[in-house]
Amino acid sequence: MAPQQRKPHVCRNPDLIRGVGKYSRSKMYHKRGLWAIKAKNGGAFPKHEKQAVAAAPSEKPPKFYPADDVKKPLVNKRKARPTKLRASITPGTVLIILAGRFKGKRVVFLKQLTSGLLLVTGPFKINGVPLRRVNQSYVIATSTKVDISGVNVEKFDDKYFGKKVEKKKKKGEGEFFEAEKEEKNTLPQDKKDDQKSVDAALIQSIEAVPDLKSYLGARFSLKAGMKPHELVF
Amino acid sequence: MPFKRYVEIGRIALVNYGKDYGKLVVIVDVIYQNRALVDAPDMVRGQMNFKRLTLTDIKIDIKRVPNKKTLIAAMEAADVKSKWENSSWGRKLIVQKKRASLNDFDRFKVMLAKIKKAGVVRQELAKLKKETA
Numbered sequence: 001m002a003p004q005q006r007k008p009h010v011c012r013n014p015d016l017i018r019g020v021g022k023y024s025r026s027k028m029y030h031k032r033g034l035w036a037i038k039a040k041n042g043g044a045f046p047k048h049e050k051q052a053v054a055a056a057p058s059e060k061p062p063k064f065y066p067a068d069d070v071k072k073p074l075v076n077k078r079k080a081r082p083t084k085l086r087a088s089i090t091p092g093t094v095l096i097i098l099a100g101r102f103k104g105k106r107v108v109f110l111k112q113l114t115s116g117l118l119l120v121t122g123p124f125k126i127n128g129v130p131l132r133r134v135n136q137s138y139v140i141a142t143s144t145k146v147d148i149s150g151v152n153v154e155k156f157d158d159k160y161f162g163k164k165v166e167k168k169k170k171k172g173e174g175e176f177f178e179a180e181k182e183e184k185n186t187l188p189q190d191k192k193d194d195q196k197s198v199d200a201a202l203i204q205s206i207e208a209v210p211d212l213k214s215y216l217g218a219r220f221s222l223k224a225g226m227k228p229h230e231l232v233f
Numbered sequence: 234m235p236f237k238r239y240v241e242i243g244r245i246a247l248v249n250y251g252k253d254y255g256k257l258v259v260i261v262d263v264i265y266q267n268r269a270l271v272d273a274p275d276m277v278r279g280q281m282n283f284k285r286l287t288l289t290d291i292k293i294d295i296k297r298v299p300n301k302k303t304l305i306a307a308m309e310a311a312d313v314k315s316k317w318e319n320s321s322w323g324r325k326l327i328v329q330k331k332r333a334s335l336n337d338f339d340r341f342k343v344m345l346a347k348i349k350k351a352g353v354v355r356q357e358l359a360k361l362k363k364e365t366a
Binding site: 094106142143144211212215218220231 | 333334335336337338341345
């Protein structure tokens with residue numbers, strides 16, 4: 001059972017104004033029952049013997065004092081948390097990416113990663129956007145939602161998207177250029193498989209809605225007469 | 234050109250400025266040269282400057298300052314709502330509102346529909362052109 005709940009004790013001496021209590025010192029003495037405690041103890045207030053303080057290990061004076069006073073940094077109790085997600089962004093929302101290589105693309109939101117970035121996918125077959133991280137600030141959330149229940153995104157986190165650490169290679173000039181070319185071109189097969197598995201379930205639920213596939217394949221752009229502050233997304 | 238829409242008791246007006254923007258109200262009394270007492274089924278009866286009102290063609294039959302019940306009954310009898318929604322002005326406003334509330338996806342669907350319609354029209358036109366050529 002939970003620890004016994006004690007009813008919070010109401011203050012014995014409520015404030016009349018700040019700094020002035022309702023009851024005088026003598027009244028408070030009586031209210032606190034100090035007379036009863038004294039009576040129980042034979043006329044004096046019960047005392048405890050002072051506990052012997054264990055002698056602190058003798059500290060040697062430091063060898064070195066810095067010439068100027070070193071300032072202590074201020075206490076910082078803030079905890080790192082992932083960026084607060086806008087209420088309009090929920091798993092399955094269609095987002096419009098506003099910057100970068102895929103600007104204007106309409107894309108499906110999967111989940112927010114611990115770094116605060118949003119995990120997003122095209123799906124790749126529909127508009128060429130792979131599983132990718134995107135910052136919330138560079139995104140417009142539309143009110144269109146896609147059913148995302150068949151998709152498992154547990155395995156994706158920030159480490160999955162981190163840069164691969166290359167083993168240090170000796171700098172031979174000829175080798176250097178060849179090696180660079182090789183590593184840049186290929187995407188590891190398991191990442192391609194991940195993309196396919198995520199997209200398979202998604203594409204099914206997208207095709208269930210008429211026109212949604214072509215919608216996701218088209219880019220967003222402002223046309224004449226469109227006022228962004230008046231548009232409903 | 235003579236005036237056709239007059240400020241009179243029972244004239245329906247559209248509010249074009251202020252908190253009640255876009256509402257249809259009935260003029261139930263004239264306070265003085267610039268102000269009228271207006272009332273509507275969903276608002277508290279109050280004064281408004283004529284400059285905030287745009288007169289419509291619709292007029293209902295009421296006496297000066299009717300109580301809310303009578304007002305609502307008179308509006309039902311004259312069928313203000315359907316007259317307004319069928320008038321070209323009323324329909325325009327409804328379309329404007331609908332367009333403003335369109336989602337990004339809705340706008341995309343509208344674009345597809347427009348293209349489709351234009352395609353069909355163009356086909357018909359081409360057919361007709363061929364016949365007369």
